[in-house]
Amino acid sequence: MKKLYKEMVELLNKKESFVLATIFDKTGSAPRTAGAKMVVHEDGSIVGTIGGGRLEANAIKLALEAFKVRETKMQSFDLTNKDVDAMDMICGGKGEILVDFIDAHDENNKVVYEAAQKIQENREKAWLITILDIDSNKNGLRRQQCIVKSDKTLIGSIDCDPYILEKLIAGPAKISIHAEVIDNQRFLVEPLRPAGTVYIFGAGHVSQRIAPLCETVGFKTVVLDDREEYANRKRFSEPTELMVIDSFNKLPDLHINEDSYLVIVSRGHLYDKIVLEQVLRSNARYIGMIGSRSKRDKIYNGLLSKGYTEEEIKRVYSPIGTSICAETPEEIAVSIVGELIKVRAEGENAGAKKKDNASGACCHLKEE
Numbered sequence: 333m334k335k336l337y338k339e340m341v342e343l344l345n346k347k348e349s350f351v352l353a354t355i356f357d358k359t360g361s362a363p364r365t366a367g368a369k370m371v372v373h374e375d376g377s378i379v380g381t382i383g384g385g386r387l388e389a390n391a392i393k394l395a396l397e398a399f400k401v402r403e404t405k406m407q408s409f410d411l412t413n414k415d416v417d418a419m420d421m422i423c424g425g426k427g428e429i430l431v432d433f434i435d436a437h438d439e440n441n442k443v444v445y446e447a448a449q450k451i452q453e454n455r456e457k458a459w460l461i462t463i464l465d466i467d468s469n470k471n472g473l474r475r476q477q478c479i480v481k482s483d484k485t486l487i488g489s490i491d492c493d494p495y496i497l498e499k500l501i502a503g504p505a506k507i508s509i510h511a512e513v514i515d516n517q518r519f520l521v522e523p524l525r526p527a528g529t530v531y532i533f534g535a536g537h538v539s540q541r542i543a544p545l546c547e548t549v550g551f552k553t554v555v556l557d558d559r560e561e562y563a564n565r566k567r568f569s570e571p572t573e574l575m576v577i578d579s580f581n582k583l584p585d586l587h588i589n590e591d592s593y594l595v596i597v598s599r600g601h602l603y604d605k606i607v608l609e610q611v612l613r614s615n616a617r618y619i620g621m622i623g624s625r626s627k628r629d630k631i632y633n634g635l636l637s638k639g640y641t642e643e644e645i646k647r648v649y650s651p652i653g654t655s656i657c658a659e660t661p662e663e664i665a666v667s668i669v670g671e672l673i674k675v676r677a678e679g680e681n682a683g684a685k686k687k688d689n690a691s692g693a694c695c696h697l698k699e700e
Contacts, residue, residue: 336369336380337449340434344445349374349402349436351395355382356428356511356520366427367509367522374399382429391429398433404475405431406464406518428511430462430520432475440477440489447479447487451524455590457482459501462520463492466513479524492517508550527551528591528617528676533580533607534598535562538622541665542595543572549673551593556583580606590679593618593672595652605631612644618675620652620668649675 343350351372370388371379372395382388387409394407407429434441444460451458458481465474478488480497496514500521509522527550532539535557546553554573557563563574577584580603588594594616596607604621608631611619621628628650635645653667654674 333369334449334452336371337445337452339371339379340445341442341449343371344434344436344442347436349399350434351398352430352432352434353382353391353395354430354432354520354522356430356509372396387429391431394429394431398431402433402435404433404464407431432462444477444479444488448524451479451481455525458524460522460524461497461500462522463490464518464520466516466518525591528593528672529554530593530595530672531556531586531588532595532597533557534596534603535559535567535574536597536599537661538597538664538668539595540567541661542597542668543568545665545669546672547571549669551672554586557598583607583610588614588616590615590617592616593675594620595668595672596621597652601627601631605634608648609635609638609640612640612647617679618649618672619647620649620671622652622664622668623650625651 340350340352353370353372355366355368368382369380370382370391372392373379374396376392376396378388378392382391390407390409394405398405408427409429410426434445436442448458448460450456458479461478461480463476463478476490476492478486478490478492478497480486480501484498486494486497496519500512500519508527509520511518511520513519529552530542530546532542532546532553532555535555539555539557543553543555552573553571554575555563555568556575556577558577558579560576563576565574568574575584580598586592588611592614594611594614596604596611596619598604598607601623604623604627608619608621612635621631623631628648632645636642649671652671653664654670656663656667656670658664658667
């Protein structure tokens, strides 16, 4: 996504207008591709993807029409089962696309997208908010756009009650892309920081409870196992991603980065050690391993004998999870996901300024 924002800023600096297509959910759970973006140039060429297939082709067609009228549109879509399977989508393939004409001669666009690029590069926390007037839909939508940072700083010029913007980035919805209608205006809210990907190594009973819980709090979730009879759709529902691997002895390239959370809950002491040894020197934000302290210490001693350092081993959360005296798989899952939420929040808030308001009330938005 950072590359896409860089592309947009370069286009605006060259005074080249473009259309940005973004997938939003319509109701209920979002398509897996919600938040996917694609830049469409005036010649029909694209950068990025919203999943390919018929949906992407239709979006390009709409984008070319948007160039002609220089207007922004929201377009509903309802895909066939074949299209849904091809795009890896859920929820029956229903949703909406924002086909947003970005005028290079509008200075506010340059301000907003330069800020978005900088926020992503600096790994800061913020929300891109697009405001559309519902009543103007037939003739193109009147559009406003701004960024709200975690300290309530407002970037961009808009005509909107600041308290509405505070509400839109608060509560459970703040971690996922969403849309709300307030007073004949539609607010499209997009977090600029990814909520993180949880890789769960092992598809046993505890993993079955962890995966859906991770999804409900905004994590993308991937479950890996070398047993297809465990890692299958009968045991794990969408949108959890399943990877049946050849062996834990050599993990596939998972593109682990600072937004990755690794949960090691495989079927035994040996496999946990094998996985931990391969991921310990990754730059994952979180590495947790299930098991007792005695099991953990045996694994740690084995790693130390192989040249791993105490500092590297201190990264591991083990025994895994927050201390809530969990016993059942359901309780253990709550404990583990609670720890993931805590680590994610600590990472997002690192370096953030402390609020002056000791009562915990929200600060007013302030312009930057």
